[in-house]
Amino acid sequence: MKNLILIIAIIVISQRMIAQRANKIAFGPYIQQMSTKDVTLSWSTLEGESIIIDPLGKKDTIREYQQHQIHLANLKPNTSYSYDVLNDGSDEGKGVLTTFPDKIIPFNFVAIGDSRNRHDVHAKIVKKMMEKNPRFVVNSGDLVANGRSIGDWEAFFKVNKEMMKNTPYYPVLGNHEKDSPYYYDFFDLPNNERYYYFTVGDALFIVLDSEGIQIDEPNYISDANSDTFWQKAFSEYFDTQKKWLEKVLELNNEAGFIFVFQHKPLYSVKKSRVEESIMTRKFWGDIFERHGVQVFLNGHDHHYHHAMANGVHFITAAGAGAPLYKVDAPQPETIKYKEIEHFVNVEVNEKNAVLHVIDIDGNEFDTITVKRRDTK
Ligand SMILES: [Fe+2]
Missing domain, CATH: 3.60.21.10 (Metallo-dependent phosphatases)
Known part of the structure; x- marks a missing residue:
């Protein structure tokens, strides 16, 4: 019984981690450097928060992001591809890219x-x-x-x-x-x-x-x-x-x-x-x-x-x-x-x-x- 509880807890934690990871996509995904055969997919994740306090004591929170990129090659011209930069079962990382035509x-x-x-x-x-x-x-x-x-x-x-x-x-x-x-x-x-x-x-x-x-x-x-x-x-x-x-x-x-x-x-x-x-x-x-x-x-x-x-x-x-x-x-x-x-x-x-x-x-x-x- 103890083992079963532990297994359930691990599943819950891992799902929470997946959810947190998915929610961490702050910007994107978005498409850059399109050509007839290559493309770059970019997205940002939230990494943390910093604060700045002015001389009057007013506090401001500034979020810190990490930038991610993957470059895809050997694509076909004028063709649509579905992509998922997270591949975690959520829709957060999904999109469709269409390469430029070669004609x-x-x-x-x-x-x-x-x-x-x-x-x-x-x-x-x-x-x-x-x-x-x-x-x-x-x-x-x-x-x-x-x-x-x-x-x-x-x-x-x-x-x-x-x-x-x-x-x-x-x-x-x-x-x-x-x-x-x-x-x-x-x-x-x-x-x-x-x-x-x-x-x-x-x-x-x-x-x-x-x-x-x-x-x-x-x-x-x-x-x-x-x-x-x-x-x-x-x-x-x-x-x-x-x-x-x-x-x-x-x-x-x-x-x-x-x-x-x-x-x-x-x-x-x-x-x-x-x-x-x-x-x-x-x-x-x-x-x-x-x-x-x-x-x-x-x-x-x-x-x-x-x-x-x-x-x-x-x-x-x-x-x-x-x-x-x-x-x-x-x-x-x-x-x-x-x-x-x-x-x-x-x-x-x-x-x-x-x-x-x-x-x-x-x-x-x-x-x-x-x-x-x-x-x-
Ligand atoms: Fe301007």
């Missing part, structure tokens, strides 16, 4: 930006995005309000949990990411993780970094030397990125479609940011039109804006959660704008890419059709 076939993806801090808005947008069943999602930066706050990432992964377990997610660095170590821990991205590219069929997707490595201007730098300080601090980083972009565009000159993503706009319609966008444009020069880039998608200005210049569509799609901005400086290149929460569902087929701009209620309020590049 030119129709597919769709979703672009959003600035999900940041209105989590109810972000959640509604994500729900509408999921109805489109995208192959992948690109978020053009400011995923969270403060990249160095673990609480903000907790909220981000909570909102995206259902979508990210089945849909690869490609982030772009925004100013609110603050070049945070959390960003690089949570996301497994190509190249140096700051700027990178990937392909689907013969469509090329390039992610740029408009932010650079985070440094603070020391207090002793005088106003007179401030511009010089920042120019020297960043020139090498951005020149290197520009050379990299030139090479990527040359290497991929037979791509049928080229989409470029960056956080900061080249055409701002927010008065206080117009000057900065002109400087950004000057920096990149004619690189996009020279290489036949069709669409440049950015965030940062929290509204929708479509401009066209030298054959390139410049689209600000930054309505996934941050407070909306008023458009107070339409530019000569402006075609359309709207101060509204939204996302862009892009359908790519053999002839065209059609950008469906959809508001938070599911209404399409702009449609842009882009022809396949002439690569002959």
Whole structure:
């Protein structure tokens, strides 16, 4: 009898341990580095809690997470696989991944930006995005309000949990990411993780970094030397990125479609940011039109804006959660704008890419059709 009780106790304990282990998945699982044959599955577990007490005695609890990754290889192109990163009988670790196609076939993806801090808005947008069943999602930066706050990432992964377990997610660095170590821990991205590219069929997707490595201007730098300080601090980083972009565009000159993503706009319609966008444009020069880039998608200005210049569509799609901005400086290149929460569902087929701009209620309020590049 004593032995029987002991056996039952062991079973109960082991089940509790399994349950605890299952509940420990804090973020994920989610899908990264998708290709035609490889993928990375990531998830985080809760490891413990730390506290911080301010001078007034106010206590704050900060949770500590451990990141896990597995890399799967030798998969078949354009094929769905069920996976379970826990394999413990619970649904916690389950999802479905679908590899990218190795042929030119129709597919769709979703672009959003600035999900940041209105989590109810972000959640509604994500729900509408999921109805489109995208192959992948690109978020053009400011995923969270403060990249160095673990609480903000907790909220981000909570909102995206259902979508990210089945849909690869490609982030772009925004100013609110603050070049945070959390960003690089949570996301497994190509190249140096700051700027990178990937392909689907013969469509090329390039992610740029408009932010650079985070440094603070020391207090002793005088106003007179401030511009010089920042120019020297960043020139090498951005020149290197520009050379990299030139090479990527040359290497991929037979791509049928080229989409470029960056956080900061080249055409701002927010008065206080117009000057900065002109400087950004000057920096990149004619690189996009020279290489036949069709669409440049950015965030940062929290509204929708479509401009066209030298054959390139410049689209600000930054309505996934941050407070909306008023458009107070339409530019000569402006075609359309709207101060509204939204996302862009892009359908790519053999002839065209059609950008469906959809508001938070599911209404399409702009449609842009882009022809396949002439690569002959
Ligand atoms: Fe921003």
